[in-house]
Amino acid sequence: MNSLLLNTDGVQVPQLGFGVWQVPSDVAEQVVTTALEVGYRHVDTASAYGNEEGVGRAVRASGIPREKLFVTTKLFNPDHGRAEEAFDESLSRLGLDYVDLYLIHWPLPEHGTYLQAWRSLEKIYRQGRAKAIGVSNFTVETLTRVIDEAEITPSINQIELHPYFQQRRMREFHEANGILTEAWSPLGQGQGLLGDPALAVLSEKYGKTPAQIVLRWHIQLGNVVIPKSVTPARIKENFGVFDFVLDAEDMTAIGAMNTTDGRIGPDPDTFHWMG
Numbered sequence: 001m002n003s004l005l006l007n008t009d010g011v012q013v014p015q016l017g018f019g020v021w022q023v024p025s026d027v028a029e030q031v032v033t034t035a036l037e038v039g040y041r042h043v044d045t046a047s048a049y050g051n052e053e054g055v056g057r058a059v060r061a062s063g064i065p066r067e068k069l070f071v072t073t074k075l076f077n078p079d080h081g082r083a084e085e086a087f088d089e090s091l092s093r094l095g096l097d098y099v100d101l102y103l104i105h106w107p108l109p110e111h112g113t114y115l116q117a118w119r120s121l122e123k124i125y126r127q128g129r130a131k132a133i134g135v136s137n138f139t140v141e142t143l144t145r146v147i148d149e150a151e152i153t154p155s156i157n158q159i160e161l162h163p164y165f166q167q168r169r170m171r172e173f174h175e176a177n178g179i180l181t182e183a184w185s186p187l188g189q190g191q192g193l194l195g196d197p198a199l200a201v202l203s204e205k206y207g208k209t210p211a212q213i214v215l216r217w218h219i220q221l222g223n224v225v226i227p228k229s230v231t232p233a234r235i236k237e238n239f240g241v242f243d244f245v246l247d248a249e250d251m252t253a254i255g256a257m258n259t260t261d262g263r264i265g266p267d268p269d270t271f272h273w274m275g
């Protein structure tokens with residue numbers, strides 16, 4: 001399993017993780033248990049997903065030493081002004097003493113509260129209760145403000161990223177600032193992308209499924225990647241991406257799949273969902 005170094009105190013993140021958006025808490029307990037049995041060591045949840053309890057139960061029952069696991073959760077939008085309390089509530093639902101990564105879920109630029117929230121995350125980090133801190137859905141503009149005005153640069157920005165929406169500008173910005181790019185909806189939510197004829201050609205060439213081709217592309221780009229599945233065979237399939245390498249020509253071919261209107265999820269500049 002590949003790991004990437006974060007910009008904070010030598011903390012490493014397993015490059016392939018397991019996402020649990022839209023998974024009810026009891027199902028999350030089952031599928032995280034399956035994922036940990038398959039070999040995943042990194043789980044991505046959020047307060048907004050309503051499944052931190054199930055994730056925590058699976059993590060605690062796994063028998064895997066806590067330091068070998070990487071658990072991420074996120075500060076939900078209505079909690080920007082009470083981040084320390086919200087963090088305590090997440091820890092308590094997870095039943096853990098610390099998380100490996102705590103993220104601001106959305107920047108909500110019109111509310112102007114993300115810097116205040118970030119200062120609370122810095123405090124949580126200094127207390128050792130989050131081994132690393134980062135953001136999600138931040139744009140060049142909102143990230144620049146954090147970098148310029150806060151003391152700690154976010155270690156990761158988790159953003160929508162898949163072959164139809166490749167986020168080149170954000171990836172370049174992250175690289176220039178020592179921030180890791182983490183891809184959400186990395187399989188395009190399993191919709192049209194996985195049936196694309198270009199992926200069928202590569203699937204045939206490498207003897208790998210379209211999902212494995214896409215995940216391998218993310219790995220070779222240097223993204224942290226967190227596919228979600230509640231299907232045991234797919235959970236296993238998505239982990240099978242470390243035994244082959246896409247050649248440069250095929251990386252370029254997937255690079256050419258980018259579209260100008262490929263976004264599936266909300267636009268961070270205008271998304272103000274309060275739950």
Ligand SMILES: NC(=O)C1=CN([C@@H]2O[C@H](COP(=O)(O)OP(=O)(O)OC[C@H]3O[C@@H](n4cnc5c(N)ncnc54)[C@H](OP(=O)(O)O)[C@@H]3O)[C@@H](O)[C@H]2O)C=CC1
Nearest residue numbers: 019020021184185186187188189190211227228229230231
């Ligand atoms: N920070 C943020 O704002 C956001 C973060 N996220 C995070 O990213 C994670 C992943 O993103 P998500 O939106 O869930 O979408 P993904 O791109 O991971 O796709 C998940 C969908 O693809 C299907 N699928 C999974 N594996 C395969 C496969 N091998 N073959 C065919 N279909 C497959 C799943 O079906 P099934 O489950 O039925 O097997 C599910 O419907 C989330 O779970 C969450 O942790 C997501 C959105 C926003």
Ligand SMILES: O=C(O)C(=O)[C@@H](O)[C@H](O)C(=O)CO
Nearest residue numbers: 021022046048105265266273
């Ligand atoms: O999954 C997440 O982390 C999200 O933020 C999304 O659910 C997002 O809120 C959304 O897509 C709502 O439609």
